Amino acid sequence: MRLLLVEDDNHVAAALSAVLARHGFDVTHARSGEEALQALVPESDGFGVVLLDLGLPDQDGYEVCGKIRKRTSTPVIMVTARSDVRSRIHGLNLGADDYVVKPYDTGELLARIHAVSRRSVPDDAAGSGDTALRLGPVRIELPTRQVSVDGSVVQLTRKEFDLLALLAQRPGVVFRREQIISEVWRTSWEGTGRTLEVHVASLRSKLRMPALIETVRGVGYRLVAPTA
Amino acid sequence: MRLLLVEDDNHVAAALSAVLARHGFDVTHARSGEEALQALVPESDGFGVVLLDLGLPDQDGYEVCGKIRKRTSTPVIMVTARSDVRSRIHGLNLGADDYVVKPYDTGELLARIHAVSRRSVPDDAAGSGDTALRLGPVRIELPTRQVSVDGSVVQLTRKEFDLLALLAQRPGVVFRREQIISEVWRTSWEGTGRTLEVHVASLRSKLRMPALIETVRGVGYRLVAPTA
DNA sequence: ATTACATCTGAGGGGAACTTGAGCATCACG
DNA sequence: CGTGATGCTCAAGTTCCCCTCAGATGTAAT
Numbered sequence: 001m002r003l004l005l006v007e008d009d010n011h012v013a014a015a016l017s018a019v020l021a022r023h024g025f026d027v028t029h030a031r032s033g034e035e036a037l038q039a040l041v042p043e044s045d046g047f048g049v050v051l052l053d054l055g056l057p058d059q060d061g062y063e064v065c066g067k068i069r070k071r072t073s074t075p076v077i078m079v080t081a082r083s084d085v086r087s088r089i090h091g092l093n094l095g096a097d098d099y100v101v102k103p104y105d106t107g108e109l110l111a112r113i114h115a116v117s118r119r120s121v122p123d124d125a126a127g128s129g130d131t132a133l134r135l136g137p138v139r140i141e142l143p144t145r146q147v148s149v150d151g152s153v154v155q156l157t158r159k160e161f162d163l164l165a166l167l168a169q170r171p172g173v174v175f176r177r178e179q180i181i182s183e184v185w186r187t188s189w190e191g192t193g194r195t196l197e198v199h200v201a202s203l204r205s206k207l208r209m210p211a212l213i214e215t216v217r218g219v220g221y222r223l224v225a226p227t228a
Numbered sequence: 229m230r231l232l233l234v235e236d237d238n239h240v241a242a243a244l245s246a247v248l249a250r251h252g253f254d255v256t257h258a259r260s261g262e263e264a265l266q267a268l269v270p271e272s273d274g275f276g277v278v279l280l281d282l283g284l285p286d287q288d289g290y291e292v293c294g295k296i297r298k299r300t301s302t303p304v305i306m307v308t309a310r311s312d313v314r315s316r317i318h319g320l321n322l323g324a325d326d327y328v329v330k331p332y333d334t335g336e337l338l339a340r341i342h343a344v345s346r347r348s349v350p351d352d353a354a355g356s357g358d359t360a361l362r363l364g365p366v367r368i369e370l371p372t373r374q375v376s377v378d379g380s381v382v383q384l385t386r387k388e389f390d391l392l393a394l395l396a397q398r399p400g401v402v403f404r405r406e407q408i409i410s411e412v413w414r415t416s417w418e419g420t421g422r423t424l425e426v427h428v429a430s431l432r433s434k435l436r437m438p439a440l441i442e443t444v445r446g447v448g449y450r451l452v453a454p455t456a
Numbered sequence: 457a458t459t460a461c462a463t464c465t466g467a468g469g470g471g472a473a474c475t476t477g478a479g480c481a482t483c484a485c486g
Numbered sequence: 487c488g489t490g491a492t493g494c495t496c497a498a499g500t501t502c503c504c505c506t507c508a509g510a511t512g513t514a515a516t
Contacts, residue, residue: 001406018480021481025304052470057448072450075347085335085336088339089335089336089339092340092342093342093345093457094341095346096343097347098326105317107313108316108318108320110317111316111317111320112319114410114413115324115326115411118323118325118346118410118411118414119303119344119348120347140431142479143398143400144400144401144402144421144450145402146442157445157446157472157473157474158444158445158446158447159473159474160473166496193476193477194475194476194477195474195475195491197494197495198476198495198496199474200493200494201494201495212231215493215494217491217492218491218492264460282471298513352470385461385463386462386463388464420465421464421466422465422466422505423464423465425465425467425504425505426463426505426506427462427463428504428505429506443503443504443505445472445473445502445503446503457516458494458498458515458516459514460513461513462511462513462514463498463511463512463513464509464510464511464512464513465493465506465510465511465513466498466509466510467506467507468506468507469503469504469506470503470505470506471502471504471505472500472502472503472504473500473501473503474496474499474500474501474513475494475498475499476494476497476499476500477497477498477499478496478497479495479496480493480494480496481492481494481501482491482492483490483492483493484490484491484492485488485489485490486487486488486489
């Protein structure tokens with residue numbers, strides 16, 4: 001599960017990230033409210049839970065929580081040193097799902113993360129409905145993992161879809177091979193095999209638009225911009 | 229909203245009931261684990277949340293929580309004097325949604341009740357009738373937990389229904405295995421068993437529409453969208 | 457205690473998805 | 487035009503994921 005950790009202190013964040021990663025979470029770290037909100041834009045969302053430290057440098061933590069709520073329905077756990085009852089009530093009423101006071105026990109935090117995420121329903125409801133990316137005649141729906149070209153559905157395998165979804169996040173931008181591999185395969189193993197090429201080929205043929213995925217010699221691949 | 233208060237001390241219960249009632253809750257009081265479980269039989273259910281005191285006379289509070297979990301998916305907030313971390317973790321891992329230590333601030337308790345019930349699937353207050361989901365020839369009634377295919381009723385077990393109801397919430401979207409497990413089983417345990425597959429199989433056969441539930445290799449399952 | 461039923465577990469097998477390697481095509485550059 | 491480097495195609499392996507089945511365990515009713 002993906003988890004967004006909002007915490008300004010790098011040491012604390014690093015230590016906590018390590019623990020969370022060891023328990024199977026895919027942790028993204030944001031150092032400020034601004035960063036956190038950027039990470040939560042619809043395209044790159046998909047977090048199962050947000051751990052929000054209230055002592056942020058740039059904005060009031062409560063405000064950040066409110067903004068998160070307006071944007072997505074991702075569960076939020078506030079983590080803070082402020083232990084007084086008013087703060088807790090305030091935080092919970094702003095839409096936080098739980099409120100944990102520092103110093104906390106790591107095991108309990110984990111248990112609470114699980115308890116909260118157990119309840120949550122995958123996002124998408126929050127807003128304006130259509131979460132589909134569109135690139136010319138190609139339509140990509142993240143939540144349903146459905147891809148269609150010219151209206152007709154195309155069946156993609158897991159890696160194919162993940163690959164396409166990654167590239168589609170930023171049309172026109174070149175992704176390096178290693179970057180693609182580490183994102184899609186989630187292992188830092190550097191294969192010398194032809195694996196990546198094979199999947200790209202299969203994607204190109206299934207989409208029936210060989211030109212959509214452009215290969216950049218010596219670097220990697222990219223999707224042609226929606227263009228014009 | 230209806231609320232089940234499980235508390236053996238009549239004085240405490242009366243005081244708390246009064247406060248809760250004043251805040252708009254319809255409170256039912258159970259004095260023992262046995263009473264609580266009886267109140268939660270499917271027919272008379274409909275509670276939005278359960279406040280569970282762990283210091284019960286007849287049974288261990290944790291056991292009661294486990295039994296509640298097997299019976300319904302109503303949110304549970306544990307309320308207890310046991311403040312040690314192990315107890316808290318234990319309680320949360322048993323499927324409790326929150327864990328509040330006595331003595332607590334009433335305002336905070338209220339805020340936590342709201343936070344928890346905010347998340348719970350609306351058994352659908354909307355009132356206006358149609359509480360039944362419809363997917364092609366399959367009709368699903370959340371409140372009565374009845375499912376029918378082509379007009380004839382199909383008997384589903386608890387897990388089967390929960391599973392179907394979860395998927396039916398968002399036809400077409402892919403639910404990950406871990407997500408399904410944590411939602412339907414409501415306990416943080418990473419099973420290595422074939423449990424999920426077995427239940428899916430049983431659902432497919434009972435509904436007589438194997439194609440309705442589509443498996444997405446390497447990811448999870450989804451219901452085929454009503455349209456196409 | 458006995459029965460009926462729901463749920464869980466483990467082994468086995470099938471098949472889709474993934475990987476790999478060798479040879480071919482293409483590109484950049486002299 | 488020649489050459490090496492880089493990417494592509496193709497057809498095998500190989501892995502991994504999911505399904506089935508049959509029995510074990512657990513739970514509720516008689």
